[in-house]
Amino acid sequence: MRSRSLSLTVTSLVSVLGACTTTPGPSLPPSPPSPSPVADVHALDRFYEQKLAWGACGPFATDQDSAQAFRAPGVECARLTVPLDYARPQGDTITVGVLRRRAAHPEDRIGSLVMNPGGPGGSGMEAAARLIPRTTNNAIGLRFDLVGFDPRGVGASQPRVRCLTDAERDADRAEYRGDGTTHDSAAVWSAVARDFDSKCTQRTGHGAELLANIGTRDVVKDLDVLRAALGDEKLSYLGYSYGTQIGYSYAEAFPRNVRVMVLDGAVDPTQTQVDSLVAQGEGFARSFGLFATECSRHPGCALGDDPARAPDVFDGLVRRLLVAPAQAGGRKLTYDDAVTAVVEAMYSRQLWPSLSTGLNQLKAGDGSGLLRLADAYYERGADGRYSSLQDAYFAVRCVDNPRLTDPFAIAEAHLRMLATAPFLGGGRPDEGEPDVCANWPVPSTSQPHRPIAPGLPPPLVISTTNDPATPYQAGVNLAAELGGGLLTFDGTQHTAFLHGDTCVDINALAYLVDGTLPPPNTRCPG
Secondary structure, eight states: OOOOOSSSSHHHHOSOOSSOOOOOOTTSOOOOOOOOOOSOGGGGHHHHTOOOOOBOSGGGOOSHHHHHHTTSTTEEEEEEEEESSTTOTTSOEEEEEEEEEOOSOGGGOOEEEEEEOOTTTOOHHHHHHHHHHHHTTSHHHHHEEEEEEEOTTSTTSBSOOOOSOHHHHHHHHHOOOOOSOSHHHHHHHHHHHHHHHHHHHHHSTTHHHHHHTOSHHHHHHHHHHHHHHTTOSSEEEEEETHHHHHHHHHHHHOGGGEEEEEEESOOOTTOOHHHHHHHHHHHHHHHHHHHHHHHHTSTTOTTOSOGGGHHHHHHHHHHGGGTSOEEETTEEEOHHHHHHHHHHHHTBGGGHHHHHHHHHHHHTTBOHHHHHHHHHHHTBOTTSOBOSHHHHHHHHHHHHSOOOOOHHHHHHHHHHHHHHOGGGTTTOOOTTOOOTTTTOSSOOOOOOOOOOOTTOOOOEEEEETTOSSSOHHHHHHHHHHHTOEEEEEOOSBSOOTTTTOHHHHHHHHHHHHHOOOOOTTOEEOO
């Protein structure tokens, strides 16, 4: 999934990701997530001992996309009850949405395989339902109950984080407020950030109390309750992108409760937000260069026949959108959305033809193709409704990371990113824009640190050489830190398992079944 930038728009930090990062640099001492103590461990018994009431998934749908996904054959859904605040388990409760498809061969069943697609803010229920066609005839479909869950505050979980209405998000995307480099535009952006923070508190059920307990620290506790409610002594887990952060955080909190763990598209838990941003900028720039090279081989490429000039050609093509957005059906394509469209297409080579077509359409004054890509990034359905991804992303990031309040530090981060990926923002930093989390109503609950998980069975980390959102080295680092195995995929896309590569799938499936890691230095050529 995606992570968002330090501020509210693409022009500031760009909508980059596949995971949002926590983490401090090596100069900071290891520091685990801040605890959420439980006075009496037995106070959690009623949660761990609950029986899930499985039923039809239709009532769990929150939009057209999830409604379609939940029509997958054989799925059933339930609500898991968990404490709102694990420090007060006798207090208010919330629910986590869960989807399951049972193993086709129950006589050979190993257990549940719980998965999360990333974000933060991605729906694990919807992602698991969409994985069914790819897993029906392999070891996952045959020997595991495939389980997806919507983390607290996300999707079908109740209550959901709510910040902007669909109409407000459309308006936010359509409005150009300046780049923050003038006093007036900086003041406007400060007001926008404060308004966003206020709406999140006012519109989210349980308000600030849920926002204070929505981070990864609490998600992994829900995950352990889910493990027990599913009847599994040990957790088998598959995490993509930000889902890898959930995975290694669970490993730290409950290392002896892990059976196997596949972490694909790793978030590096040793980087600052700024360093992560720069690394992502480098990753997207590399992918954009590969796209430009491929495009240049075809007549009529909108970026021309010289890949070295592609960033400048692209900037010339979209810069005019700052003054006059392009028509796109009954809507308009803005500069921010044009950049977001490119970011979306960098996640998979399969989207490159759509990007090429969209750029050529834009040359003719039609922004509809790029707007469709931007809508896909923001998870805006054809009915105009958005998923909970964007709101939940900010809510989780704001408590998972130390606050960045210095506008000069934000500007420096922008400069460093744009030095490597100028196409993401025209090469100009947004000096006056605040981080949306600078005035968040609750403190952070996690600190960046190196993960320590004594007794953890070696996990399998999959890392893709040209992954734009979670760069390859992050996977190398995470595998080393957790004492796990590394599987390298030579490709240009975000994450690799169950995406069509036979080599990756064979190795990861074998590991899920018996816990055997691939031989050291195993590479899948792609």
